[in-house]
Amino acid sequence: MKSTVLFATGAALALTTFSAQADTLRLLTWGGYAPEDVVAKFEAETGHTVEVTKSNNEEMVAKLRATNGGGFDLAQPSQDRIAGAQAEFGIYKPLDMSKIDTSQFIPSMLTATKGNTMVDGEVYGVPHVWGTSGLVVNTAMAGQVQDYMDLCDPSVAGKVSYRLKRPTLIGFAFSMGMDPFAAYADADAYQAILDKVEAQLIDCKSNVKTYWGGGDEIKNLLRSGEVTASMAWDTGGWQLNDDNADITFVAPKAGALGWIDTFAMPARGRADDAAYAWINFVMQPEIAAMITTAAGNFTASQGGDAGVADALKAKYQASFPQEAIDNIKWYPAVPAGLEALEGATLDRINAAK
Amino acid sequence: MASDKSRLGLILLMAPLAIWLMTLIVLPHVGMFLVSLQEKVGIRQYETSLANYAVFFNEPLYWNTFARTAYMSITATVLTLLIGFPVAYYIAKLTRGRTKTTLFLMCLIPFWVSELVRTFGWMILLRETGVLSSFLQYIGVLAGPVEFLYNDAAIMTGLVYTSMLFMVVPLVTTLDSLDDSLIEAGYDLGGSSFSILREIVIPHAMPGIVSGCIVVFMLSLGNYLTPILLGGKDSLWFTGLIYDQFITRFNWELGSAFGFLLLGLSSLIVFLALKLSGQSLGKTMGR
Numbered sequence: 001m002k003s004t005v006l007f008a009t010g011a012a013l014a015l016t017t018f019s020a021q022a023d024t025l026r027l028l029t030w031g032g033y034a035p036e037d038v039v040a041k042f043e044a045e046t047g048h049t050v051e052v053t054k055s056n057n058e059e060m061v062a063k064l065r066a067t068n069g070g071g072f073d074l075a076q077p078s079q080d081r082i083a084g085a086q087a088e089f090g091i092y093k094p095l096d097m098s099k100i101d102t103s104q105f106i107p108s109m110l111t112a113t114k115g116n117t118m119v120d121g122e123v124y125g126v127p128h129v130w131g132t133s134g135l136v137v138n139t140a141m142a143g144q145v146q147d148y149m150d151l152c153d154p155s156v157a158g159k160v161s162y163r164l165k166r167p168t169l170i171g172f173a174f175s176m177g178m179d180p181f182a183a184y185a186d187a188d189a190y191q192a193i194l195d196k197v198e199a200q201l202i203d204c205k206s207n208v209k210t211y212w213g214g215g216d217e218i219k220n221l222l223r224s225g226e227v228t229a230s231m232a233w234d235t236g237g238w239q240l241n242d243d244n245a246d247i248t249f250v251a252p253k254a255g256a257l258g259w260i261d262t263f264a265m266p267a268r269g270r271a272d273d274a275a276y277a278w279i280n281f282v283m284q285p286e287i288a289a290m291i292t293t294a295a296g297n298f299t300a301s302q303g304g305d306a307g308v309a310d311a312l313k314a315k316y317q318a319s320f321p322q323e324a325i326d327n328i329k330w331y332p333a334v335p336a337g338l339e340a341l342e343g344a345t346l347d348r349i350n351a352a353k
Numbered sequence: 354m355a356s357d358k359s360r361l362g363l364i365l366l367m368a369p370l371a372i373w374l375m376t377l378i379v380l381p382h383v384g385m386f387l388v389s390l391q392e393k394v395g396i397r398q399y400e401t402s403l404a405n406y407a408v409f410f411n412e413p414l415y416w417n418t419f420a421r422t423a424y425m426s427i428t429a430t431v432l433t434l435l436i437g438f439p440v441a442y443y444i445a446k447l448t449r450g451r452t453k454t455t456l457f458l459m460c461l462i463p464f465w466v467s468e469l470v471r472t473f474g475w476m477i478l479l480r481e482t483g484v485l486s487s488f489l490q491y492i493g494v495l496a497g498p499v500e501f502l503y504n505d506a507a508i509m510t511g512l513v514y515t516s517m518l519f520m521v522v523p524l525v526t527t528l529d530s531l532d533d534s535l536i537e538a539g540y541d542l543g544g545s546s547f548s549i550l551r552e553i554v555i556p557h558a559m560p561g562i563v564s565g566c567i568v569v570f571m572l573s574l575g576n577y578l579t580p581i582l583l584g585g586k587d588s589l590w591f592t593g594l595i596y597d598q599f600i601t602r603f604n605w606e607l608g609s610a611f612g613f614l615l616l617g618l619s620s621l622i623v624f625l626a627l628k629l630s631g632q633s634l635g636k637t638m639g640r
Binding site: 058059061062065085087088089090158165205208209210211213224225226336337339340343346347348350351353 | 396397414415417418480481482500502503581585586587589594597598599600601602603604605
């Protein structure tokens, strides 16, 4: 009898230690944020296994909404897309900051992200990778393109591409001399801005070759020369620069749009310990440098840029002189419901001839 | 006793079909219908109303998109029939044995790769720096590169190509069952090729034509990849709108309403087409 009890306790103990040691971390992230060498190192060090699913901001919300925040243990939405989605659908759970090694983060970025992802006094996100979107231009063929509005110039007619998504609306609004971020809280003022941008983008439609959907699509269009001026991410421009020295990222005069992708925990995630372990692991400076090398974007890791190759740093400095960095427009948190207004505007632009 | 047994057998045989229909078709539709009746009035606040359906009829944009999708799908169906009928007739009536199998297989082979790959194939052919543009420049027809992609003609090409098989297969099956002696008798009685086609071949093939047309129309209407990838900036398609509502706008309520409207309106179009052509669904499927 006694031996049975002992055996049962032993088995139970073995089971609990087993599950604490070897969880499966289901990570919902962007391409390049969980490179294979980093995953292998993490698995060897902690015993957890990592399943990576690549996605984008809208899909992350849609996937988590479909399961009420289940199916994944850690997600990486942009910092401005957390508070609204949380208020509307309740798909995340608050972070336990005591389990995160905050000394590894760049303090200003951590504070800003915590503030932007705060709902009812709880923090829902910590920063990971940041970057900007602006213009990717073939300087030999369309060197005159310096701002979002220049994409509508007749000199680049039929050679332009941008996404039909909210960053395009925001970028053009800034370029037209308005401040959409200041109008976030006021639906009527924001609608007025959207109406002006809508008229501009419908007018501009004949200039556009096609609206791009994925990063590979726009790189392909630029590489073949079918498109010479586009609105895209900074890393895309720097990667193309390796193949063709004429193509590079240009910080627009109206300001590049700055985003920070975060770590947020889905409400019904199971492997919380593995998730916290992953956050603390990838924020180490040497691991952060590996991710920067793979993704092309810098991280919020304190000292994480030290181990990055000089070539990437040089491109970053060429695209971003100090005044361009000061001019970056960081996305504030998107209030719930704003995206419905933008959606109707985008539908009308898409339908226009 | 015996009848009890046979009833049990019937129930058991029907069970897989019934479970399939209930769990994968009926229940999701009921759920989607309930979602489509929810009107969002605030953050996490919903009211039951028909507001989402009203949006479709009040906003000309959505209504026009549906009309365009239906119009393009009908055109694609007609084109597929015009191209598919001679192909099917040739395979069914003018070839025998091995040649027949080979030709039939050649219609099938493009469907061994996924629709995505086939669509990308068309993109490689039609793009500005693509095969067709380069070839026409090489032989001197064109002076500079021309963009063949991102217009309605490209969408139409993709749609017809994608649905060709679904027209050819039912046509070959019905034409196969047409006795050759009937055609010979037609010639013996002094009929011309055209009158034999009109009086003998087409009436016999009608069930195949109708079922092929229904399948191709529904496939085109519900297609998502081909119009989006080949149509570029002018690729407005109703299924694309539904996808946008669900995935990028987080507006499941409107997306569900659109889904039901698509189901209802496409069924209505098929019903009208059957009435106009004097066919019935039972007659078509029964033969």
